[in-house]
């Protein structure tokens with residue numbers, strides 16, 4: 001994983017960019033959805049192997065999971081904007097796996113589970129992998145993770161948000 005902060009900030013940015021109304025509930029659901037896939041670390045406590053389709057970076061990081069999850073939430077909360085909810089929540093959920101596939105460590109991401117159990121990384125992997133567990137996060141490793149996420153996740157997101165802000169301001173003036 002990247003850290004939950006990194007995942008959450010990317011989802012916040014996606015929601016702001018895709019949904020021009022910045023619907024609060026949608027932004028909140030998007031952030032939660034981007035953090036959700038790492039719930040699969042619980043698999044370790046059930047003795048499920050990392051490489052298992054249900055192991056860490058397995059099914060909950062897949063495209064199918066993102067589709068099912070976003071459709072369920074869109075159906076429950078989307079009201080008259082189900083399609084917008086589905087799109088933003090799909091992108092937020094799958095962004096988690098995409099970030100993980102750019103990290104320096106762990107296993108690859110099972111994007112195609114259950115069709116194909118292979119794990120994938122992108123050729124470019126600049127993000128330092130985040131430790132599993134809070135005690136490891138507050139360590140030298142944690143500091144390195146934060147610095148790498150500031151550079152490769154937070155800063156690009158801030159640039160996107162600033163551009164979006166300026167663009168909206170200019171549009172309102174017309």
Ligand SMILES: [Zn+2]
Pocket residue numbers: 001002037038057061096097100
């Ligand atoms: Zn993950």
